Amino acid sequence: MNAEAVATTRNDKAIFGFWVYIMTDCILFATLFATYAVLRNNVAHGPAGHDIFNMPYVLTETLLLLTSSFTCGLMILASRMGKLKQVLLWLGVTFALGLAFVTMEITEFTHLVGDGHGWDTSAFLSSFFTLVGTHGLHISVGLLWILVMGAFLLRKGLNQHTTRRLEMFSIFWHFLDVVWVFIFTIVFLMGVA
């Protein structure tokens, strides 16, 4: 096999393998969703969803994350066209939007804990913090990944390794937005409906 064929095969395997990993992550989230669904009304002496959810705030978070998914797509477009500077630009924008999302989320969590509605108050709050927090943790890992990718790109530019990893990152980032659609709907919208 010539070098290009080897590279294509390797990329194909790696991206499919990463896709399979993402499928397993979906099941992980599904378990947390199922648990949230079962425990959502077990509020003990604490608040329920409609007592603590700030809907405009959540909408803002949602639109930030959605936009970052879009800019991630623009990053991939630049990568496929071989434009390093644009890749770095859109990675940076995606990072900024993702960071804003996580910052908003941590702020919300801190307020809740400060008001005495921590994760140890009730089963509902435990599942809320865990489901939303696990998503936030994944986003944080994604942000770290962006920083590492940025460093790699500055050192090595766009080669077969870096473009493959950018594709894998984009699958990760888009999938996190898909999960957020469900969190937005099932946790927040159904919490106040």
Add this chain to the structure above:
Amino acid sequence: MENTRPMRLLGSYISGFVLSILLTLAAYFAVTQHSYTGTMLVTVIIALAIAQVLVQLFFFLHLGKETRPRWKLAVLLTMLIVLGILVFGSLWIMQNLNYHMSPDQMNSYMIQQNSAGF
């Protein structure tokens, strides 16, 4: 890997983005404006969520454009089957347990058994 030219790709991302915003806002206002209530509301927002996920799978994750054999699609569908069994199975089981073990149910059963001499 998919076969996509740059302009098609850009169009894909823009369409996906616009549609997702619309679907998000539709669900948001359906709830905050109390446009629907009860089961109808839940159905509407779930349908909007599923629509948005399909939009993102197609426009952002390029699922429809995979060349054959469609392994990514196959794995996704299998995952969705397992997810459905896990989530709906758990909900069915846990709700069933709660019903059969809840105090009211048990109390009336015990009272009935008592009067029958057990």
Add this chain to the structure above:
Amino acid sequence: MFGRLSLDAIPKSPVTLGGVATMILALLAIIGLITYLKKWPWLWKNWLTSLDPKKIGVMYLIVAGIMLLRGLGDALLIRSEQALNVQGVPLSSDTFQQIFSAHGTMMIFFVAMGVIFGAMNLLVPLMIGARDVAFPFLNAASFWLFAAGMVLVNVSLGIGEFQAAGWLAYPPLSELQFSPGVGVDYWIWTLQIAGVGSLLGGINFLVTIIKMRAAGMTLMKMPLFVWSCLGSLSLIVFAFPILTATLAMLSLDRLLGMHFFTSDLGGNPMMYINLIWAWGHPEVYILILPAFGIFSVVVASFTSKALFGYTSMVWAIWGITLLSFLVWLHHFFTMGAGADVNAFFGIMTMVIAVPTGVKVFNWLFTMFRGRVRFTTPMMWFLGFVVTFTLGGAAGVLMSIPAIDFQVHNSLFLVAHFHTMIIGGVIFGAFAGYTYWFPKFTGFRLNEFLGKCAFWCWLVGFLGAFVPLYILGLMGATRRLDHYDPSLGWQWLFIVAGLGVMTILLGVGFQILQLGYSIWQHKKHPQPAESDPWDGRTLEWSISSPPKEYNYAVAPVVDTRDAFWAMKQSGLKPSKTYVGIEVPKNSPLGMFIAAGAFLVGFGVVWHMWWLAIVGIVAVIIFMLVRFMDDDTERIITAAEIEKMETVR
């Protein structure tokens, strides 16, 4: 600085201390032997840093073998306690609870999972005509994570304690309120670390089978072992995340005071039981499917016939795979669900017996009018047919909720699942071990000693577990260290104890068989046979043991039983060689796992700084690996030619 670790963590019971001393002495003896023979560089280069799945497979089997001895030791203690029936001899009630919890945990997660990942590493690439797995480094890291889990669970014997809540640690017993010690935490983190290893291994082999088959090997031309693995891998990939999430929630309850499964503030312990069995049921099919695959290959090989009903076997594998996600409630029929839920899952459980039955009949039909050779692997298969049918019938009995209400959590249940795992997974593993041993070493295991081992295992197994079926039907509850003598059950426990001793005799024969076979080989070396059994699958077409790159020329296939077809049509191996890329060695998989171990140990003992060090170490070693662009080396055509001519 030391969290909640103190000198109090060292156990005081003589039995435990004896166990710890034995382990430490054994470890020192091995280290001493390696040092004396000056084999450390060889070990490092050829085994510990190797990314070759043939090496990794052997390492999995070694770990599984060591844990089998530990698990059997626990079994001996359990049997002794019940056979002697004197309270506190040899174990206190508390220790007894820990022993059976450790026994189950180790046997399932380290023996059974170790055996199947060992088998997949050794056989899957060879059987599909590939040179390696999809992600060789990930493969090594997966093994080392498995090993790190093994180390953590063994450390729990000497530092602290293990959990005493059963191999699945149900809450509320496993919650902080009732298990404040380190035992449950050791269990959680052992499983989380080994579980990540299993999940990553599952992804790796799934991609390998889907993407790396030889040219011409369509799915319906794959050996049935590979199909069985594909089913098992699909289960691993979709079931293990459930375990990860559920254990994480239990650990959040214990570490951060959350209320997922506590008995207060809204927690629901039944949700744990629901989720853990949603993982747990697929897990047992993960274990049995590869064993079925081994039998498919062994039976076809020793009847010199193509396996009967290949297509129906494939459908049966998929039927079992899908159905294994639809039966999990049968593990808790008695825990409060209504008749409608119980009926659904009872029926599904009965249905899953059907594809299994199809497979057994297909194996038997393969034997019909075949030239059957009763070699040791065939004996293991026949032993499997007898025992697995017995245990399977017991399972179908229990699938009826009304009957299950009588025997749930009795020794009948215990006998059933041991029959499935020993009669199915373990007998399958031994059949595979004997069958493929010559492929990886170049010489066969002694037949006579193999048959002695088999008969001891079969008789010992029946002796150990038939009494348990009887006891269970008479009402004996499981997990008790003492049964009132007035029940008149003592003699049955004594028979069971004798059964375990017979099994241990069988293990003795296996160890003797290995030593004797190696000694015979060294004394009278014979040229290595590449195809000692007149096999049907691709791995028999190359040297024994295979070269690092497996196939000098990538095989091209156009039928099932590809090697058999090549033999019938006249072997014409091509002699035009090109350079082959193989992965370079790397110690980073081991280092990442060491970091994971530190995380586990740190969290268990509340040494948060250590856990953070572990996490940082894992991330740094991962980055070091990602920065390395020079991870392959080339074996030149000239080198290959030289290796291929010296057969």
